[in-house]
Amino acid sequence: MTDQQAFFDLLDIMENEKLVDAKRFFALMRSTFCIANLLYADVDVLAKGFAIHRLHHTFSASAARTYLDEGFLRIDPILQLTMGGIRPVDWATARELHPDSEPLFSAAVRLGLGVDGITLPLPTPTRRLAFLAIHADIPAEEWPAYRRNHLRDFQLLAYLFHASVLENDSRIELSQHGAKMLTHRETEVLGWTAAGKSYWEIGTILGISERTVRFFMTNARRKLNVVSNTQAVAQAVRRDLIPTF
Amino acid sequence: MTDQQAFFDLLDIMENEKLVDAKRFFALMRSTFCIANLLYADVDVLAKGFAIHRLHHTFSASAARTYLDEGFLRIDPILQLTMGGIRPVDWATARELHPDSEPLFSAAVRLGLGVDGITLPLPTPTRRLAFLAIHADIPAEEWPAYRRNHLRDFQLLAYLFHASVLENDSRIELSQHGAKMLTHRETEVLGWTAAGKSYWEIGTILGISERTVRFFMTNARRKLNVVSNTQAVAQAVRRDLIPTF
DNA sequence: GGCATAACTGTCGGTAGTGACAGGTTCCTA
DNA sequence: TAGGAACCTGTCACTACCGACAGTTATGCC
Numbered sequence: 001m002t003d004q005q006a007f008f009d010l011l012d013i014m015e016n017e018k019l020v021d022a023k024r025f026f027a028l029m030r031s032t033f034c035i036a037n038l039l040y041a042d043v044d045v046l047a048k049g050f051a052i053h054r055l056h057h058t059f060s061a062s063a064a065r066t067y068l069d070e071g072f073l074r075i076d077p078i079l080q081l082t083m084g085g086i087r088p089v090d091w092a093t094a095r096e097l098h099p100d101s102e103p104l105f106s107a108a109v110r111l112g113l114g115v116d117g118i119t120l121p122l123p124t125p126t127r128r129l130a131f132l133a134i135h136a137d138i139p140a141e142e143w144p145a146y147r148r149n150h151l152r153d154f155q156l157l158a159y160l161f162h163a164s165v166l167e168n169d170s171r172i173e174l175s176q177h178g179a180k181m182l183t184h185r186e187t188e189v190l191g192w193t194a195a196g197k198s199y200w201e202i203g204t205i206l207g208i209s210e211r212t213v214r215f216f217m218t219n220a221r222r223k224l225n226v227v228s229n230t231q232a233v234a235q236a237v238r239r240d241l242i243p244t245f
Numbered sequence: 246m247t248d249q250q251a252f253f254d255l256l257d258i259m260e261n262e263k264l265v266d267a268k269r270f271f272a273l274m275r276s277t278f279c280i281a282n283l284l285y286a287d288v289d290v291l292a293k294g295f296a297i298h299r300l301h302h303t304f305s306a307s308a309a310r311t312y313l314d315e316g317f318l319r320i321d322p323i324l325q326l327t328m329g330g331i332r333p334v335d336w337a338t339a340r341e342l343h344p345d346s347e348p349l350f351s352a353a354v355r356l357g358l359g360v361d362g363i364t365l366p367l368p369t370p371t372r373r374l375a376f377l378a379i380h381a382d383i384p385a386e387e388w389p390a391y392r393r394n395h396l397r398d399f400q401l402l403a404y405l406f407h408a409s410v411l412e413n414d415s416r417i418e419l420s421q422h423g424a425k426m427l428t429h430r431e432t433e434v435l436g437w438t439a440a441g442k443s444y445w446e447i448g449t450i451l452g453i454s455e456r457t458v459r460f461f462m463t464n465a466r467r468k469l470n471v472v473s474n475t476q477a478v479a480q481a482v483r484r485d486l487i488p489t490f
Numbered sequence: 491g492g493c494a495t496a497a498c499t500g501t502c503g504g505t506a507g508t509g510a511c512a513g514g515t516t517c518c519t520a
Numbered sequence: 521t522a523g524g525a526a527c528c529t530g531t532c533a534c535t536a537c538c539g540a541c542a543g544t545t546a547t548g549c550c
Contacts, residue, residue, distance in 0.1 A: 008393065015332075086368065086408040087260075123331065123368030148253065152397040159400065163331035183526060196476030198506065212528050218508080219526095228536095229507070230475040231441030237482040428496065443536065457498050459538075464496095466538090473506090474537075 006032045007153050014160035019168050022056035025161050029134075030058070033150055036114060036137035040161070042130040054130075054165065066107075088151060091117045116143040120154060122162040132158040182220055182241060189216040191242040194233045251277045252398050259405035264413050267301035270406050274379075275303070278395055281359060281382035285406070287375040299375075299410065308356040323364050323378075333396060336362045361388040365399060367407040377403040427465055427486060434461040436487040439478045 010028050014020060026038045042054035057064055092115065095105050109115055117135035124130045134154055138146055182190070185206075192202040199217070203210040217229055224235045236242045255273050259265060271283045287299035302309055323339045340350050340360065354360055362380035369375045379399055383391055427435065430451075437447040444462070448455040462474055471477045481487045 007397075011393070011396070086404055086411065148256070151256070152252075152401040155401040155404065156397040159331055166331065185527070193475055194479035196471055196473045200506090208527090209529060211530060214508080215528070221508095227441045227508095230438055230478050233475050234439035234478045234482050237479050430497065445536090453497085454499060456500060460498070463538075472538095 003032075010157060011160075014157055014164070018164065020161060020164045022161075022165075026056065026058050029157065033153070034137055035134055037135040039133040040131075040165075041133075042124065042165070085121045086123075087121075088155065089119045089121070090147070091115055091119070116140055118147060118151070118154070120158045122158065124166070130162060132162070182223060182236075183216075186216045186220040186223070187236075187242055189213055190220050190232060190236050193217065193229050194237065194242055248277075255402060256405075259402055259409070263409070265406060265409045267406075267410075271301065271303050274402065278398070279382055280379055282380040284378040285376075285410075286378075287369065287410075304356075311352075311356060330366045332366070333400065334364045334366070335392070336360055336364070361385055363392060363396070363399065365403045367403060369411075375407060377407070427468060427481075428461075431461045431465040431468070432481075432487055434458055435465050435477060435481050438462065438474055439482060439487055 010032050013028065014025075022040060029035050029038055037058045039057035039059065040055070041052065041057075043052055059067075091105075095115065105115060114135045116138075117133060119131050119133045122130040122132060132154075136143065136146055188206065189202055192205060197205065199210045199213045202213045206213070217232070220236075221227065221229070221232050224232050226232045226235055233242075255277050258273065259270075267285060274280050274283055282303045284302040284304065285300070286297065286302075288297050304312075323334055323336060336350075337360065340347070350360060359380045361383075362378060364376050364378045367375040367377060377399075381388065381391055433451065434447055437450060442450065444455045444458045447458045451458070462477070465481075466472065466474070466477050469477050469480045471480060478487075
C-alpha cells in the first residue's frame with residue numbers, strides 16, 4: 001500500500017523533528033489520510049470559564065467563531081467525554097450518548113463540520129484539557145473501516161505532535177515564570193484558609209484586620225494565577241508551599 | 246499481511262471489552278507481535294522511594310526480584326526519561342544518553358531482559374508514573390524495522406489497556422474503603438472545585454444542576470469532616486483523593 | 491417487600507468571598 | 521533620595537457559598 005509509506009514518512013518527520021509547526025502537521029495529515037479538517041486544542045480549565053491555551057484548526061474562520069462565540073465549547077458532549085478520559089471518542093458515540101445535544105450536532109452539520117469523526121484526548125501536565133479532533137473527508141459508509149484502519153496512525157501521530165507542542169511550551173514557560181514567590185504573610189494566611197478558617201477568624205488569629213487578610217489572599221491568588229481561594233489552596237498544597245498538618 | 250489481521254482482532258478486543266486482564270493482554274500481545282516480554286507498571290513517585298501501585302510483567306520471577314531488590318527501579322535511566330514524558334523511549338537511546346548506567350544494562354542482559362526494547366509512558370490522573378515496557382524477541386538487526394512497523398500498534402494498544410486498568414482501578418478504590426470513601430461524583434466535583442470552578446460551571450460541565458453539585462460537595466465535606474470547600478480540597482489534595490493532572 | 495446507597499433536584503435566607511475603588515507606613519536598596 | 525516590596529486598612533456592590541428545609545428515582549442486597 002502506498003498509504004503505508006506515506007504514514008511512515010510522516011512518522012519519521014514527527015519523531016525526528018523537535019518542533020513541528022501545526023500548519024505543517026495539519027497539511028501532512030490531510031494529504032496522508034484524506035482528512036477534511038483537524039482541530040488541536042489545549043484548554044486551560046484553571047481559568048474562569050474556559051481559557052483557550054492553544055488552538056489550531058483547519059475549519060473555516062466563521063465556523064470556528066460560531067462554535068466559540070455560542071459557547072458550544074462549554075456544553076459540547078464530545079468535550080465531556082474527552083475530559084479526563086484516555087480512550088478515543090467517536091463523534092457518533094457522543095451523539096448517541098447525548099441526545100439532548102442534538103441541536104449542536106445539527107448546527108455542526110450546517111457549519112460543515114461533519115458528524116463522522118474522532119477526538120483523541122491528550123494528557124497535559126497541569127489540569128488542562130487537550131485533544132486532537134479529526135474529521136475525515138470520506139463517505140459515511142466507509143467511515144468504520146477507515147477509522148479502524150487509521151486509529152493507530154492517528155493515535156501515535158497525535159501524541160508525537162502533542163509532545164512537540166508541550167516540549168516547546170515548557171521552554172517558553174520556564175523562561176517567563178520565575179520568582180513569583182509567596183511572602184510570609186501570604187503563606188500564613190493561605191495556611192489558615194486551608195484549615196477552614198474564615199477571613200474574620202484569620203484576622204483575629206493573626207491580630208490584623210479582616211480586610212488585610214483579604215489583601216494577602218488576593219495577592220496570593222494573583223501570584224498563583226488562580227481565581228478562587230479554594231483553587232489557591234489546592235495549588236499551594238500540591239506545590240508544598242504551605243505546611244501539611 | 247496476516248499480521249495486520251491479528252492486530253485488528255486484538256484492537257477489537259481492547260476497544261470492546263470493558264476489562265481486559267493483564268495476563269490475557271500480555272498473552273495476546275506476545276502471540277500477535279513476537280514479543281518476548283512485557284512489563285506494565287504504575288508507581289507512585291511521590292512516596293518515599295517508589296511505591297508500586299500496580300505491576301504486571303512476563304519476566305521471570307527471579308529477574309523481576311533482582312531488578313526491584315537492587316533498587317534498579319530508582320536509577321533506571323529509562324524511567325528517568327519516561328517520567329513526565331509523552332514520547333516513546335527506546336532502550337538503546339536511554340543507554341546512549343546515560344553511559345553511567347552501563348552496569349544496569351549489562352546486568353539486564355545477563356538477566357535475559359534484553360537491550361532492544363521500548364517503553365511507552367502512560368498518563369495517570371494522579372502524580373504517578375505509569376508505563377508499558379516492550380521487549381521483542383527478534384534479532385537485533387531486525388529491530389529498527391520492527392519498531393517502525395509496530396510502534397503505532399503498541400501505542401494504541403498500550404493506551405487502551407491502560408484505560409481499561411484505570412477504569413477498573415477507580416471502581417475497586419470506591420468499594421474497598423467503605424463508608425468514609427468519596428463516591429465517584431463527589432470526587433469529580435471536588436476535583437473541579439479544586440480547579441477553581443463554581444457550582445454553576447461544574448454543573449454545566451457534568452451536565453447536572455447546580456443544586457446537585459452542591460449536594461455532592463456537602464456530602465464530601467461531611468465525609469472529610471471539614472467545614473468549607475477550601476478545607477475539603479486541601480484535605481483531598483493531601484490525601485491524593487482527587488486527580489492532580 | 492424492606493432497606494441502604496448513590497444520584498439527582500428545588501427553594502429560602504444568611505454569611506462569606508471577590509473585585510474595584512482608594513488610601514496608609516516601614517524598611518531596604520540602587 | 522527615589523523607588524520598590526512587604527505590610528496594612530477602609531468602603532461598596534456583587535456573586536458564591538452553605539445550611540436547612542423537603543423531596544424523587546434507580547439499583548442492589550437481605
